[in-house]
Amino acid sequence: MKTVLTVLMSCMLSAGAIAAPANDPATLGQIRDAAMKSDYAYERLADMTDLIGPRLSGSPGAAAAVEQVAAAMRKLGATVTLQPVKVPHWVRGAETAELVDYAGRPAGLSQRVVLTALGGSGATPAAGLTAPVIVVRDFDELKARAAEVKGAIVLFDVKFDQEMADRGLAGPAYGNGSRYRTLGPKIASQMGAAGFLVRSVGGADFRIAHTGATALSEADRIPAAAVTAEDSMLIARLSKRGPVKMHLTLTPQNLPDADSFNVIADLPGTDKADEIVVVSGHLDSWDLATGANDDGTGVAGAMGVLQTLKALNLKPRRTIRMIAWMNEENGTRGGAAYHAANKDSILKQFAAMESDSGGGRPFGILASVEAKAEKHFAPVMAALQPIGAGVFTRRDHVGAADLALLEKDGVPLFQPQVDTSTYFHYHHTPADTLDKVDPENLRRHVAVMSTLSWYLANMEQPLGRAPVVEK
Amino acid sequence: MKTVLTVLMSCMLSAGAIAAPANDPATLGQIRDAAMKSDYAYERLADMTDLIGPRLSGSPGAAAAVEQVAAAMRKLGATVTLQPVKVPHWVRGAETAELVDYAGRPAGLSQRVVLTALGGSGATPAAGLTAPVIVVRDFDELKARAAEVKGAIVLFDVKFDQEMADRGLAGPAYGNGSRYRTLGPKIASQMGAAGFLVRSVGGADFRIAHTGATALSEADRIPAAAVTAEDSMLIARLSKRGPVKMHLTLTPQNLPDADSFNVIADLPGTDKADEIVVVSGHLDSWDLATGANDDGTGVAGAMGVLQTLKALNLKPRRTIRMIAWMNEENGTRGGAAYHAANKDSILKQFAAMESDSGGGRPFGILASVEAKAEKHFAPVMAALQPIGAGVFTRRDHVGAADLALLEKDGVPLFQPQVDTSTYFHYHHTPADTLDKVDPENLRRHVAVMSTLSWYLANMEQPLGRAPVVEK
Ligand SMILES: [Zn+2]
Ligand SMILES: [Zn+2]
Numbered sequence: 041m042k043t044v045l046t047v048l049m050s051c052m053l054s055a056g057a058i059a060a061p062a063n064d065p066a067t068l069g070q071i072r073d074a075a076m077k078s079d080y081a082y083e084r085l086a087d088m089t090d091l092i093g094p095r096l097s098g099s100p101g102a103a104a105a106v107e108q109v110a111a112a113m114r115k116l117g118a119t120v121t122l123q124p125v126k127v128p129h130w131v132r133g134a135e136t137a138e139l140v141d142y143a144g145r146p147a148g149l150s151q152r153v154v155l156t157a158l159g160g161s162g163a164t165p166a167a168g169l170t171a172p173v174i175v176v177r178d179f180d181e182l183k184a185r186a187a188e189v190k191g192a193i194v195l196f197d198v199k200f201d202q203e204m205a206d207r208g209l210a211g212p213a214y215g216n217g218s219r220y221r222t223l224g225p226k227i228a229s230q231m232g233a234a235g236f237l238v239r240s241v242g243g244a245d246f247r248i249a250h251t252g253a254t255a256l257s258e259a260d261r262i263p264a265a266a267v268t269a270e271d272s273m274l275i276a277r278l279s280k281r282g283p284v285k286m287h288l289t290l291t292p293q294n295l296p297d298a299d300s301f302n303v304i305a306d307l308p309g310t311d312k313a314d315e316i317v318v319v320s321g322h323l324d325s326w327d328l329a330t331g332a333n334d335d336g337t338g339v340a341g342a343m344g345v346l347q348t349l350k351a352l353n354l355k356p357r358r359t360i361r362m363i364a365w366m367n368e369e370n371g372t373r374g375g376a377a378y379h380a381a382n383k384d385s386i387l388k389q390f391a392a393m394e395s396d397s398g399g400g401r402p403f404g405i406l407a408s409v410e411a412k413a414e415k416h417f418a419p420v421m422a423a424l425q426p427i428g429a430g431v432f433t434r435r436d437h438v439g440a441a442d443l444a445l446l447e448k449d450g451v452p453l454f455q456p457q458v459d460t461s462t463y464f465h466y467h468h469t470p471a472d473t474l475d476k477v478d479p480e481n482l483r484r485h486v487a488v489m490s491t492l493s494w495y496l497a498n499m500e501q502p503l504g505r506a507p508v509v510e511k
Numbered sequence: 512m513k514t515v516l517t518v519l520m521s522c523m524l525s526a527g528a529i530a531a532p533a534n535d536p537a538t539l540g541q542i543r544d545a546a547m548k549s550d551y552a553y554e555r556l557a558d559m560t561d562l563i564g565p566r567l568s569g570s571p572g573a574a575a576a577v578e579q580v581a582a583a584m585r586k587l588g589a590t591v592t593l594q595p596v597k598v599p600h601w602v603r604g605a606e607t608a609e610l611v612d613y614a615g616r617p618a619g620l621s622q623r624v625v626l627t628a629l630g631g632s633g634a635t636p637a638a639g640l641t642a643p644v645i646v647v648r649d650f651d652e653l654k655a656r657a658a659e660v661k662g663a664i665v666l667f668d669v670k671f672d673q674e675m676a677d678r679g680l681a682g683p684a685y686g687n688g689s690r691y692r693t694l695g696p697k698i699a700s701q702m703g704a705a706g707f708l709v710r711s712v713g714g715a716d717f718r719i720a721h722t723g724a725t726a727l728s729e730a731d732r733i734p735a736a737a738v739t740a741e742d743s744m745l746i747a748r749l750s751k752r753g754p755v756k757m758h759l760t761l762t763p764q765n766l767p768d769a770d771s772f773n774v775i776a777d778l779p780g781t782d783k784a785d786e787i788v789v790v791s792g793h794l795d796s797w798d799l800a801t802g803a804n805d806d807g808t809g810v811a812g813a814m815g816v817l818q819t820l821k822a823l824n825l826k827p828r829r830t831i832r833m834i835a836w837m838n839e840e841n842g843t844r845g846g847a848a849y850h851a852a853n854k855d856s857i858l859k860q861f862a863a864m865e866s867d868s869g870g871g872r873p874f875g876i877l878a879s880v881e882a883k884a885e886k887h888f889a890p891v892m893a894a895l896q897p898i899g900a901g902v903f904t905r906r907d908h909v910g911a912a913d914l915a916l917l918e919k920d921g922v923p924l925f926q927p928q929v930d931t932s933t934y935f936h937y938h939h940t941p942a943d944t945l946d947k948v949d950p951e952n953l954r955r956h957v958a959v960m961s962t963l964s965w966y967l968a969n970m971e972q973p974l975g976r977a978p979v980v981e982k
Binding site: 245270471 | 575619719944946
C-alpha cells in the first residue's frame with residue numbers, strides 16, 4: 041500500500057525529472073543504480089529463451105519473438121513499430137557423416153563424425169554422397185591442391201586461437217577462423233568441390249559443432265558443414281595415414297525469402313525528439329540453441345534501457361529507440377532495411393549502440409567517435425566506474441553488424457565492452473543457453489547501456505560523426 | 512646400424528637382468544625411465560580410438576578391438592588367450608525429444624531437448640510417446656509424489672557436484688549422481704512411470720548428454736535417457752511456470768546376448784609363474800565416443816607395461832598378466848568370467864591392478880592391502896617420486912569394477928591415483944576422444960603401472976590378502 045508521502049515523492053520526482061539538468065552526475069548514478077537493482081532484463085531474456093527458444097530468421101520462433109518483444113515494449117508504454125524485413129529462410133535438415141574408408145580401418149567399421157550444417161548450405165542427395173576428404177589449412181594450400189579438389193569434400197582444419205581470445209582478442213581470433221567458414225564454401229564450390237567442411241570456429245573441447253553463415257548463393261551452393269574440433273583433428277590424423285573417404289548427408293532447405301520485422305520501440309524525446317539514439321541487439325539467433333548470449337543479452341539489455349528510464353520517469357531530449365534487429369546472423373537484412381528507411385535523413389541518427397558480444401562482464405564502452413569527442417564522455421564513465429565498467433575505448437571503426445551501414449554514413453557507434461574470453465566456446469552452438477548468462481552481469485550490462493543512452497540523448501556538446509566516414 | 516658394442520651391451524643387459532636382485536632401485540628406475548621415453552602406449556591408444564572408435568559390448572567395434580589388442584600383444588611375444596564372455600547387446604536407436612506444451616508457450620512452438628538413451632533403455636513406440644514430465648530431486652520426493660508418477664515421464668534434476676570433484680572427490684560426486692541414473696529407471700518403472708530422465712551426471716556445461724548403465728531388466732524396461740544439464744534446468748524452470756508435456760522418441764534395441772572376449776596376454780613368470788599379477792583396463796567403451804579416457808588409457812597403459820618390460824628384457828618371477836576386460840560398462844561380465852575361471856585357485860591371484868579413472872596426471876597408487884603391508888611399497892614409491900607419483904594410499908577397499916569379485920575373495924587391488932577433476936566432464940559423452948589424453952600423462956601412467964607390476968611380480972615380502980575379505 042502506498043503512503044501519501046510515497047505518492048507525493050513519486051509525483052515530485054516525476055515532475056522534477058524534466059526540469060533537472062539532464063546529464064548531472066546524480067541522474068546518471070540514479071540510472072545505474074536502478075539498473076543494478078532490476079530483474080527486468082533477465083526476466084525478458086528468460087521469456088525469450090525458455091518460452092520461445094531458437095529464433096532463426098524465417099522460423100516460427102523468430103515470429104513469436106517479434107510478438108513477444110513488441111508486446112513487452114507496448115506494456116512499458118513505448119511507441120512500437122514493426123519494420124518489415126524480407127529475410128532468408130534456411131531450414132536445417134538431417135545431418136550425419138561417417139568415415140567409410142581410411143588406412144587401417146577394420147573391415148565393416150566406419151567412424152561417426154559430428155557436424156552441423158552451415159547457414160545457406162546446399163543439400164546432398166537424401167541418401168547422402170560419398171567422396172574423398174582433402175584436409176587443408178588455408179586458402180593457399182587449397183589452391184596448391186586444386187587438382188585434388190574436384191569431386192572431393194574439402195576440410196579446413198584451422199585451430200581456433202583460444203590463447204588470443206584469452207588475451208582479450210576474441211573478436212580477431214574469431215575472424216581468423218570464420219573467414220574460412222564464410223568464404224571457404226564458395227571458393228571450394230567454384231573449384232569443383234562436392235562438399236565443404238570447416239573445423240568449428242570456437243575454443244571449447246566438448247565435441248560440439250559451431251554453425252554460422254556462409255557466402256554461398258544459388259549459383260554455387262554445395263553442402264557445407266562445421267565439424268567439431270575433435271572430428272576435424274581425427275580426420276586430419278587419419279589423412280596422415282592415407283586417403284580418407286566420407287559419406288555425408290545434409291538435407292537443409294533454402295526456401296523463398298520470408299516476411300519478418302525489426303521491432304522498434306521509441307521512448308520519445310522532448311525538445312529534440314527528431315534526433316535518434318539507437319540502442320539495440322539482434323533478435324534472431326541460430327537454430328541450435330536459444331541464443332541467450334547471441335544475442336538475447338543484447339535485446340534484453342536494450343529492452344532494459346527503456347524499462348530503467350521509464351521506471352525512473354526520465355524523459356530524454358532526443359528519442360531513445362530500442363531496436364531488436366531481425367536477421368543479423370545470416371543476411372543483416374534488418375540493418376539494411378533500417379538504413380534504407382533513414383539514409384535520406386541520416387543526420388537525424390545521432391548515435392547508435394548495439395550489444396552483440398554476449399553477456400560476459402562489461403568493463404566499459406567502445407565508440408567510433410572523433411578523438412575530440414572523447415572527453416565529453418567523462419561523466420558517463422565516472423558513473424560507470426563503481427560497477428567496474430569505466431573503460432572508454434575510442435576507435436575509428438566499431439562496425440557492429442546491424443549498424444555497419446549507419447556507421448559508413450557517419451553515425452557514431454557505441455557498444456559495451458565485455459569479457460569475451462569464453463564467448464566463442466558457446467557461440468553458435470547448442471550450448472548458448474540461459475544458464476550461461478549471469479544475472480548480475482546482465483544488470484551491469486543494462487546499467488552501461490542505460491547510462492550511456494541517457495547521456496547521448498541529452499548531451500549538449502557536439503558529438504560529430506563517425507571517423508570512418510572521412511576515409 | 513648396431514655397433515658391436517651395442518650388441519654386446521644389449522646381451523649383457525639381457526643376461527644380467529635375470530640374475531640381478533629383482534626389486535633393486537636401479538631396475539625400478541630403469542623401468543620408470545623406459546616408460547617415460549616410450550610412445551608405445553599412446554600409439555596403441557591412437558590405433559584403438561582413431562581406427563576403431565566406440566567399443567560397446569556386442570558391437571563390431573568391440574570385436575575389432577579384441578582382435579587389435581590380441582594382435583599387438585602377440586607381436587610383443589606375449590602369450591595371448593581370448594577368454595569367452597557372453598555380453599549384453601544393446602544398440603542405440605533414434606533419440607529425440609520436444610517439450611510440446613508448457614505455460615507461456617507461443618502457439619505452434621515446441622522446444623527441442625537434447626538427450627541420449629541410457630544403457631538398457633527400453634523403446635518408445637517408433638512415433639514416440641507424449642506424457643507430462645514430473646521433476647524431482649531425490650527418491651524421497653519421487654515417493655512423496657507417487658500419485659503423479661503413473662503415466663508420467665520422471666526427471667531427476669540432480670546437479671553434479673563439481674566443487675566436490677575439484678576437491679579431489681570426483682568418484683563420490685559421481686556416485687551421488689549416478690545412483691539416480693542407475694536405480695531411478697527401475698524404481699520409476701515399478702511406480703508406473705512411462706519414461707525416465709536423469710540430468711547428465713557430469714560437470715561440463717556444453718549441452719552434452721552423458722550416457723551410462725541402468726539397473727533395468729526385461730521385467731521393468733521403460734524408455735530411459737540422460738538429458739543435458741541445460742535441458743534439465745530448462746524443464747525444471749518451465750515446470751515452475753506450470754505443467755510441462757514432452758514428446759519422447761527413443762528406439763534402442765535390447766538384443767540377445769552376444770559372444771565376446773577378455774583379452775589376456777601373459778608375460779610368463781620364472782620361478783613363481785603360477786602366481787599371477789593382473790594389470791588391466793577395460794576394452795569396452797560407451798558408444799557415443801571413442802572412449803580414449805574411459806578406458807582406452809587403462810588398456811593402453813596395461814599394454815604398455817608388457818612392452819616396457821619386454822623392451823628391457825626383464826623377466827618377472829611371477830606371471831604378469833595384461834587383461835583388457837570386456838563389458839565393464841554395462842554388465843561387468845568380463846570380470847565375472849575371469850573370477851569364475853579362477854575362484855577355485857584364488858590364492859594364485861597374487862595381486863590385481865586396474866586403471867579406470869582416465870588419463871589425468873597420475874600422482875600415486877591406491878591399494879587395498881593390509882596396514883602391515885604398506886611399508887613394503889617404499890621402494891616402488893621412491894622410484895615414482897621423481898615423476899610426481901609417489902603418493903601411496905591404503906584403503907580397506909578399492910573396488911575397481913572388473914576386479915570387485917577378486918577383491919571380495921581376498922585379492923589385493925591396486926590402481927593408479929590420477930587427477931580426476933575434469934574426468935567427469937567428458938565421461939560417457941561424445942567428447943571422450945583421443946585429443947583429451949596428454950601423451951606425457953599417459954607415459955607417467957605406464958611408468959606407474961610398469962614399476963608397480965614389476966615390483967609386485969618380484970616382491971619377497973608377504974603381501975597378504977585384501978582387508979575387505981576380513982569383514
Ligand atoms: Zn550475434
Ligand atoms: Zn570405465
